[in-house]
Amino acid sequence: MSDLEHLMRVLPMVGAEPAILDDTGIAHVVAQGHHILSRRTVPGLRVELEETPGALIGQIVVEAGVTIVQPIHLCFGLTHPTGVQQIAIDVHVQEGAQARVLSHCLFPVAQAAQHRMQAMMTLGSGASLTYTEGHYHGLHGGMQVLPHATIKIGKGARYFSDFSLLSGSVGNLDIDYLVEVEEEGLAELSAKIFAHKTDRITLKESVILRGERSRSLIKTRVVLEGDASAEITGITEAHAKGARGHVDCMEIVQGRAHASAIPIVKVFHPEAKVTHEAAIGSVDKKELETLMARGLNPEQAVELIVSGILR
Amino acid sequence: MPIPLLDIQRLTVEVDRHSILDRLDLAVQAGEIHALLGANGSGKTTLAYVLMGCEGYVPSAGRVRLDGTDLLPLKMHERARLGLTLAWQEPARFEGVTVREYLSLGKPGCDPEPALKRVGLDPDRYLTRRMDKALSGGERHRIELASVLSMKPKLAILDEPAAGIDMLSIGHIIDIIRALKEAGGSVLLITHQEDVALIADRASQLCAGRIVFSGSPREAVDHFRGQTCVRCDGEVCGYVRP
Numbered sequence: 001m002s003d004l005e006h007l008m009r010v011l012p013m014v015g016a017e018p019a020i021l022d023d024t025g026i027a028h029v030v031a032q033g034h035h036i037l038s039r040r041t042v043p044g045l046r047v048e049l050e051e052t053p054g055a056l057i058g059q060i061v062v063e064a065g066v067t068i069v070q071p072i073h074l075c076f077g078l079t080h081p082t083g084v085q086q087i088a089i090d091v092h093v094q095e096g097a098q099a100r101v102l103s104h105c106l107f108p109v110a111q112a113a114q115h116r117m118q119a120m121m122t123l124g125s126g127a128s129l130t131y132t133e134g135h136y137h138g139l140h141g142g143m144q145v146l147p148h149a150t151i152k153i154g155k156g157a158r159y160f161s162d163f164s165l166l167s168g169s170v171g172n173l174d175i176d177y178l179v180e181v182e183e184e185g186l187a188e189l190s191a192k193i194f195a196h197k198t199d200r201i202t203l204k205e206s207v208i209l210r211g212e213r214s215r216s217l218i219k220t221r222v223v224l225e226g227d228a229s230a231e232i233t234g235i236t237e238a239h240a241k242g243a244r245g246h247v248d249c250m251e252i253v254q255g256r257a258h259a260s261a262i263p264i265v266k267v268f269h270p271e272a273k274v275t276h277e278a279a280i281g282s283v284d285k286k287e288l289e290t291l292m293a294r295g296l297n298p299e300q301a302v303e304l305i306v307s308g309i310l311r
Numbered sequence: 312m313p314i315p316l317l318d319i320q321r322l323t324v325e326v327d328r329h330s331i332l333d334r335l336d337l338a339v340q341a342g343e344i345h346a347l348l349g350a351n352g353s354g355k356t357t358l359a360y361v362l363m364g365c366e367g368y369v370p371s372a373g374r375v376r377l378d379g380t381d382l383l384p385l386k387m388h389e390r391a392r393l394g395l396t397l398a399w400q401e402p403a404r405f406e407g408v409t410v411r412e413y414l415s416l417g418k419p420g421c422d423p424e425p426a427l428k429r430v431g432l433d434p435d436r437y438l439t440r441r442m443d444k445a446l447s448g449g450e451r452h453r454i455e456l457a458s459v460l461s462m463k464p465k466l467a468i469l470d471e472p473a474a475g476i477d478m479l480s481i482g483h484i485i486d487i488i489r490a491l492k493e494a495g496g497s498v499l500l501i502t503h504q505e506d507v508a509l510i511a512d513r514a515s516q517l518c519a520g521r522i523v524f525s526g527s528p529r530e531a532v533d534h535f536r537g538q539t540c541v542r543c544d545g546e547v548c549g550y551v552r553p
């Protein structure tokens with residue numbers, strides 16, 4: 001089986017279909033390690049990526065005023081148990097442009113491998129970007145996954161990100177996002193992670209609300225079982241009049257797993273406001289008992305509650 | 312007297328070393344709506360939790376049988392599978408779970424629409440909604456009743472099902488309590504509302520951990536209002552003897 005076939009076979013695990021490669025209306029890049037296996041672009045979208053021995057480097061530009069109708073698919077992965085994939089990519093959504101990116105990270109057989117993503121994203125004024133990243137990992141664990149990104153959101157621009165790692169065991173996951181939001185900009189960061197075995201999760205999301213009436217929401221849902229552990233840090237700083245931020249973090253801990261949540265809230269303007277809520281613990285007893293009173297056994301009840309939270 | 316569907320004998324419960332139920336006897340017949348009245352803090356919800364088998368509510372003495380089966384040794388979901396269920400005074404909320412999923416619990420593949428219509432909620436508007444904080448308290452209560460109805464239980468314990476329901480919608484709640492009976496079930500109806508209590512076939516008053524009166528709902532309401540509690544002389548019920 002070719003590397004491309006290998007990656008396409010597991011694509012449905014993150015909710016996408018291999019048929020996207022044949023659709024001329026859909027832009028895509030598929031890369032195994034530092035080799036691009038398939039690519040396509042559409043009008044208004046520039047994809048400039050370069051294969052180097054140490055990394056895949058380049059930029060993706062959505063030109064000013066352009067709306068890319070279909071989501072842009074980025075499939076990155078490793079088809080071998082070991083290896084390194086390093087991606088340094090800039091994403092520029094120029095003024096008034098709109099796009100959705102679906103990033104599929106596929107590591108079906110990885111055991112002692114590394115995936116590093118160093119991204120710089122800029123959204124011009126009035127632009128909109130939805131960035132959805134879905135991970136599929138096999139059951140081995142043992143990987144180092146390091147998605148790091150700096151995101152600059154221009155005046156009135158809107159950025160939505162949704163990270164999910166819901167199947168398989170990852171190993172070490174270290175997410176670090178820094179988001180700066182200008183006047184009337186909006187940032188919504190959502191992350192959903194299901195960690196098993198000895199997975200170690202570090203998630204740091206920092207939002208700096210620089211502009212007046214800028215807004216942000218950080219929503220994190222982490223479920224841990226086995227010996228997994230997580231440290232979640234959500235930082236929101238509000239620097240201008242009318243800036244509003246909210247942090248909503250929920251972690252469910254089962255088995256011998258352990259978790260911590262560190263919400264950091266800083267407000268530098270009297271007319272700004274940041275709120276946060278964090279809940280860490282086992283599955284809510286009342287929710288559990290309600291389901292058992294409908295006939296679900298404890299395992300079925302926990303499964304339903306957890307799947308709801310990670311949806 | 313036929314053998315009761317629910318037969319509680321000398322049930323004694325302490326919570327955190329406080330005596331809450333004290334040798335309580337109560338019988339609910341098959342096909343009966345049985346209202347349970349009692350002052351705030353008299354132990355109604357505690358009784359509901361003990362019957363359902365909630366964590367931390369284990370009786371120190373007594374016996375409970377449902378349709379001839381000893382309930383107390385059973386786990387909560389085993390009791391539910393025997394046909395017992397409970398609608399909480401303050402129903403839980405579930406992130407991500409849709410109303411449709413919630414109403415199909417325990418009966419996968421069942422059609423949740425009739426039950427939802429029965430509580431006066433439009434299936435087109437509600438089936439795809441999430442069971443989270445965005446539902447109002449009253450909506451949540453109604454969905455709870457719809458989920459009990461679609462389970463077709465032998466005995467449904469409803470803990471203040473009309474709390475927080477607007478005046479015009481009380482009729483829907485009463486209607487669904489009757490529907491539970493029409494479907495062949497019994498209802499233990501915990502309520503503070505007279506108009507709701509009066510739809511029952513029988514009613515009992517709980518005071519200081521025991522049933523102090525059983526009779527027709529009219530008689531039980533009058534007894535409760537009449538401050539003639541033989542057990543506490545009106546003190547626990549909160550009333551002064553006239």
Ligand SMILES: Nc1ncnc2c1ncn2[C@@H]1O[C@H](COP(=O)(O)OP(=O)(O)OP(=O)(O)O)[C@@H](O)[C@H]1O
Nearest residue numbers: 326327329331349350351352353354355356357358
């Ligand atoms: N976990 C607990 N720890 C200590 N006391 C408790 C606990 N649960 C209940 N109680 C006490 O037991 C008594 C009965 O409470 P319960 O909730 O059963 O009353 P109720 O009849 O349902 O009241 P209401 O009409 O207000 O709903 C109260 O005095 C209450 O404070």
Ligand SMILES: [Mg+2]
Nearest residue numbers: 355356357400
């Ligand atoms: Mg109560």
